[in-house]
Amino acid sequence: MNTVDTCGMSCPQPVLMTKKSLIENPEGIDIIVDNNVAKGNVQRFLKNAGYNAAIIEKGDVTVIEARK
Amino acid sequence: MKDKKGIIIAGGIIGIISVLLVHFGNPANMGFCIACFLRDTSGALGFHRADVVQYIRPEIIGLVLGAFxxxxxxxxxxxxxxxxxxxxxxxxxVVMVGALVFLGCPLRMVLRLGGGDLNxxxxxxxxxxxxxxxxxxxxKGFNLKRNYKMPAIEGYVFPAVTVxxxxxxxxxxxxxFFSEKGPGSMAAPIIISLAAGLVVGGIAQKTRMCMVGGIRDMILFKDNYLLLGFISIFVFSLIGNLAFGFFNLGFADQPVAHNDGLWNFLGMALAGWGSVLLGGCPLRQLILSGEGNADSVVTVMGLLVGAGIVHNFGLASSAAGPTLNGKIAVAVCFVFVGVISYFNSESLFKVNAKASAE
Known part of the structure; x- marks a missing residue:
């Protein structure tokens, strides 16, 4: 699965990176986020774009698995 | 839907508190104005000597500490x-130059409209x-690259400075320096201003309220979450201003404002473009400063120094309109923002992208 690492990027980069990567990999990607703002924004974007999002907490970061 | 309700309520509270601050003594349509209040604070510290806009605004302190x-x-x-x-x-x-040519940060822009100021x-x-x-x-791939973890103490320094x-x-x-006349002399009692800042700082931290994010996310992602907050602040400040009898519809004789449409437009165009590149409006930068983000602290320092430059160089507009120096500064800032935008956009400036590829 393709992974997008958004750690340390300021608004709205995490969502932009997610959007861009999903255009290239429409079946799904994993997105790594390191703060709640990015997490919330990416989740909201995925919902609006019709993807399911599974959340896996991994210490300092969160992995969001976006699947059709 | 639940979070949308949250941001609408948040906007409502911010709109009403803004009107209450005017009721308690703040300048008209200036319950909150991040640009004006940082400018006043800059003056109070002696970074500029415009004696009508000098006051350490407790709202700024409250916003940072509330978010912290x-x-x-x-x-x-x-x-x-x-x-x-x-x-x-x-x-x-740059954002401060644009805001003070218009006469208000993006938040005050919305509050001005809520007060009937059609400019x-x-x-x-x-x-x-x-x-x-x-x-x-x-x-086109614009970004300012990643931030990194800093020593824990780094994030505490700015909240300590506000104390x-x-x-x-x-x-x-x-x-x-404390103004004896003009907008700088008009202020709600310290305890009320501080409490208002703390409440709004907390609300803005919780909801991520941002005056640039609303329009930006609508254009980029058709996401209206932050725009609802923007609209809610307008609607509730309008209701509050009508209730308190502050509402005054028109272009002429608006408080701390001028009616040169072109420079109102260009000033805020500059503030908007700069804020998009920064990833958030001046309010959002203050909130992030309280959350430990040193990049936002540096941005707030830029706003503070910018306020000093704006008044020392005669760039700020007045009720009479923009100044020649202010117009030249806006033009110079547009060129600067254009250069910054181009050279940080990965698909426009490819050498840069390749060199920094991780």
Whole structure:
């Protein structure tokens, strides 16, 4: 699965990176986020774009698995 | 839907508190204005000598500490920084130039409209246009690169500094300047301003309220979450102003405003474009400063220094309109923002992208 690492990027980069990567990999990607703002924004974007999002907490970061 | 309700309520509370602050003594349509209040604070510290706009605004202190305390409680406080700091500093100056040519930050722009000041419509049109231009660069890969974890203490320094500012305000030693006339002399009692700042700081931290994010996310993602907050602040400040009898519809004789439509438009276009590049409006930068983000602290320092430059160089507009110096500065800042936008956009400036590929 393709992974997008958004750690340390300021608004709205995490969502932009997610959007861009999903255009290239429409079946799904994993997105790594390191703060709640990015997490919330990416989740909201995925919902609006019709993807399911599974959340896996991994210490300092969160992995969001976006699947059709 | 639940979070949308949250941001609408948040906007409502901010709109009403803003009107209450005017009721308690703040200048008209200036319950909150991040640009004006940082400008007043800059003057109080003697960074400029415009004697009508000097006061350590407790709202600023409250906003930072409100965000700081809530982020600690939420476990969202994190010391980080290192994302193009000097570019952010300069963009802070640019945003202040644009805001003070218009006469208000994006938040005050909305509050001005809620008070019936139709000049704000030119500001909003310019703001949207500036955001639109900034978004074009975002789509070309504009970014200021990643931030990194900093030593824990880094994030605590700025909130501590604001506590120091509060001490200076209360002690008011001779070297701190306080306006005896003009907008700087008009203020709600310290305790009310501080409490208002704390509440709004907490709300903005919780909801991520941002005056640039609303229009930006609508253009980029058709996401209306933040725009609802923007609209809610307008609607509730309008209701509050009508209720208190502050509402005064028109273009002429509006408080702390001028009616040169072109420069209202261009000032906010500059502020909008700069804020998109920074990833948030001046309010949002203050909130992030409280959450441990050193890049936002650097941006706030840029705003503060920018305010000093704006008044020392005669760039700020007055009720009579923009100044020649102000117009030249806006033009210079547009060139600067254009250069910054181009050279940080990965698909426009490919050498840069290749060299920094990780």
């Amino acid at each position: 305390l809530l982020s600690l409680k939420n476990k969202e406080f994190a010391s980080k920084g290192g994302s193009s700091p000097f570019t952010r500093f300069m963009l802070g100056i 704000a419509l030119f500001g909003i049109a310019g703001y949207a246009a500036g955001i639109f231009v900034g978004v074009q660069f975002l789509n 120091g500012l509060l001490a200076l305000l209360i002690a008011s030693p001779a070297f701190i």
